[in-house]
Amino acid sequence: xxxxxxxxxxFAGSALLAxxxxxxxxxxxxxxxxxxxxxxxxxxxxxxVIGYLLSGEKNFWLLFMGGFITGYFAQILTxxxxxxxxxxxxxAMAVVLTMxxxxxxxxxxxxxxxxxxxxxxxxxxxxxxAAALTNLDVGMYAVLTALILAFxxxxxxxxxxxxxxxxxxxxxxxxxxxxxxxxxSLLTGAVVMGVQAxxxxxxxxxxxxxxLGSRLISASIRQMTSYAMAISLLMSAGGTVISYIYPKxxxxxxxVVVGGMLLIVLYLFRKKTNEKYE
Amino acid sequence: xxxxxxxxxxxxxxxxxxxxxxxxxxxxxxxxxxxxxxxxxxxVLVFLITGERSFFGSLIGALFxxxxxxxxxxxxxxxxxxxxxxxxxxxxxxxxxxxxxLISGPAEGVDLDQDCVLFGEIAFVPIDRWTIGDYDVGARxxxxxxxxxxxxxxxxxxxxxxxxxxxxxxxxxxxxGVNPEIWNMIYHIFISIFIVLSFELVGVILILSFLVTPxxxxxxxSGNMKRLIxxxxxxxxxxxxxxxxxxxxxxxxxxxxIAFMQGVTFFVFLSYYSLAKKRxxxxxx
Numbered sequence: 211x212x213x214x215x216x217x218x219x220x221f222a223g224s225a226l227l228a229x230x231x232x233x234x235x236x237x238x239x240x241x242x243x244x245x246x247x248x249x250x251x252x253x254x255x256x257x258x259v260i261g262y263l264l265s266g267e268k269n270f271w272l273l274f275m276g277g278f279i280t281g282y283f284a285q286i287l288t289x290x291x292x293x294x295x296x297x298x299x300x301x302a303m304a305v306v307l308t309m310x311x312x313x314x315x316x317x318x319x320x321x322x323x324x325x326x327x328x329x330x331x332x333x334x335x336x337x338x339x340a341a342a343l344t345n346l347d348v349g350m351y352a353v354l355t356a357l358i359l360a361f362x363x364x365x366x367x368x369x370x371x372x373x374x375x376x377x378x379x380x381x382x383x384x385x386x387x388x389x390x391x392x393x394x395s396l397l398t399g400a401v402v403m404g405v406q407a408x409x410x411x412x413x414x415x416x417x418x419x420x421x422l423g424s425r426l427i428s429a430s431i432r433q434m435t436s437y438a439m440a441i442s443l444l445m446s447a448g449g450t451v452i453s454y455i456y457p458k459x460x461x462x463x464x465x466v467v468v469g470g471m472l473l474i475v476l477y478l479f480r481k482k483t484n485e486k487y488e
Numbered sequence: 489x490x491x492x493x494x495x496x497x498x499x500x501x502x503x504x505x506x507x508x509x510x511x512x513x514x515x516x517x518x519x520x521x522x523x524x525x526x527x528x529x530x531x532v533l534v535f536l537i538t539g540e541r542s543f544f545g546s547l548i549g550a551l552f553x554x555x556x557x558x559x560x561x562x563x564x565x566x567x568x569x570x571x572x573x574x575x576x577x578x579x580x581x582x583x584x585x586x587x588x589x590l591i592s593g594p595a596e597g598v599d600l601d602q603d604c605v606l607f608g609e610i611a612f613v614p615i616d617r618w619t620i621g622d623y624d625v626g627a628r629x630x631x632x633x634x635x636x637x638x639x640x641x642x643x644x645x646x647x648x649x650x651x652x653x654x655x656x657x658x659x660x661x662x663x664x665g666v667n668p669e670i671w672n673m674i675y676h677i678f679i680s681i682f683i684v685l686s687f688e689l690v691g692v693i694l695i696l697s698f699l700v701t702p703x704x705x706x707x708x709x710s711g712n713m714k715r716l717i718x719x720x721x722x723x724x725x726x727x728x729x730x731x732x733x734x735x736x737x738x739x740x741x742x743x744x745x746i747a748f749m750q751g752v753t754f755f756v757f758l759s760y761y762s763l764a765k766k767r768x769x770x771x772x773x
Contacts, residue, residue: 242573244571244573244578245521252693294758294761297707298515301515301517301700303518304521304696304701304704307693308700309697309701309750311744311747312694312747312749312751313744315693316741316744318741318744323739411581411584412581414577415581415582418574418577421574422575422578425570459589459593460592462585463586465585466582466585467586480567
């Protein structure tokens with residue numbers, strides 16, 4: 211199995227996705243914004259379809275840019291709703307998510323009617339194709355993952371401070387707004403990159419599950435980050451191996467189900483000391 | 489435009505804006521998203537056990553998964569350090585993935601796919617007929633959505649008072665001997681039943697939009713519950729009909745257009761709200 215080049219590409223691709231998603235996911239988790247990954251993943255549909263309509267082909271970077279723009283815009287709109295009205299994050303997220311996804315579906319039907327050829331694959335493309343990752347995809351994932359990790363490393367201290375206590379961060383003069391913008395961009399980047407491999411719904415899993423699982427057993431942010439990374443690697447390794455053995459099973463969902471099982475194990479072995487102060 | 493599609497959409501939007509109100513008011517809108525995605529494995533499991541997809545099978549699957557999902561989310565939320573967003577998201581993605589796995593593996597014959605669950609296609613409503621004996625009484629979707637209107641009305645009339653109590657102030661409810669957890673559970677079961685009966689008609693995303701958006705828009709401008717309900721019913725019906733007409737004219741996805749129209753309506757109300765707020769502040773000065 212380990213000599214099989216295809217297996218290695220799929221594993222490398224999903225591991226890269228999992229690493230960048232979990233790295234960003236920890237900060238998103240700490241800000242109680244885990245579901246914004248879900249909002250972004252649904253909202254990038256219209257942008258990706260527009261990117262496709264403009265170029266007439268499934269160019270990775272054009273789709274990436276299109277998805278990034280609408281996903282980011284959706285996130286801004288969500289925050290705007292919360293800011294100017296009394297509505298809370300949950301309502302804002304549901305409204306924005308459904309609106310953008312609706313628009314995306316409409317554009318998708320437009321794209322399907324256009325004369326040029328390979329559009330039929332577009333919806334399959336958006337539902338994930340992890341088992342079909344090629345060395346080209348993996349190369350691009352590597353570039354993007356390196357970028358995301360570098361940005362996180364560069365701003366890690368500030369990100370941690372803002373995530374734990376944004377009032378304090380503001381008081382000591384950190385540019386909270388700009389740091390949040392950075393986090394949103396990183397999250398959007400990770401989501402747009404992953405959505406083509408595991409699909410609209412399951413990319414949220416790569417953001418949420420590692421952070422959630424590591425929170426159960428960790429006592430410090432440093433531990434949480436490294437455990438999250440380990441969990442995400444285990445998920446992608448388990449998922450690719452199982453789907454290699456049972457080729458009928460799609461890789462993306464298996465990765466997520468492996469993550470769910472890990473979560474159960476971690477729940478049973480969770481640090482009980484954390485709960486004592488409840 | 490097909491009259492059966494029109495009635496299905498209108499009935500569903502009306503039923504949903506009666507049903508979703510407590511979810512929005514108690515700030516748990518994303519539960520709708522979570523429940524709608526998590527119901528998939530339940531439906532597929534019932535299909536695997538009984539060998540067919542039936543009305544009551546789906547209901548039982550929905551009941552079971554709805555309860556399980558809400559218990560799991562509550563359990564996770566209860567742990568110190570775990571936020572509600574992560575708990576909701578963590579549970580529903582695993583359930584959804586399980587559902588997809590079941591569909592692509594053991595339950596291959598079930599006529600459901602990820603596409604259909606997510607997008608739905610209301611244009612297919614007239615194809616699925618309901619016949620009694622040899623007599624064709626109409627599209628099944630129309631009857632299901634009409635049933636959902638009645639179900640939602642019944643729920644509202646029977647449990648509306650206590651649900652209002654629980655969703656506005658659960659602490660107060662608890663102090664008066666009403667256990668909010670039990671009522672929330674009953675409500676989640678009700679929403680699960682709603683979703684399981686309707687998601688194949690329009691897709692889970694439009695269901696979420698029906699359940700949340702018109703209510704959120706009317707909440708911005710209405711001061712009491714009665715006005716909120718009337719306005720959201722009106723908005724739901726209005727944006728659904730405009731969505732239907734627009735989709736018909738442009739020949740694009742009906743579900744998508746309606747979801748988008750609902751969002752646009754919300755933002756119209758939001759800008760009205762923010763203008764009104766600014767004006768009232770200016771008046772104060």
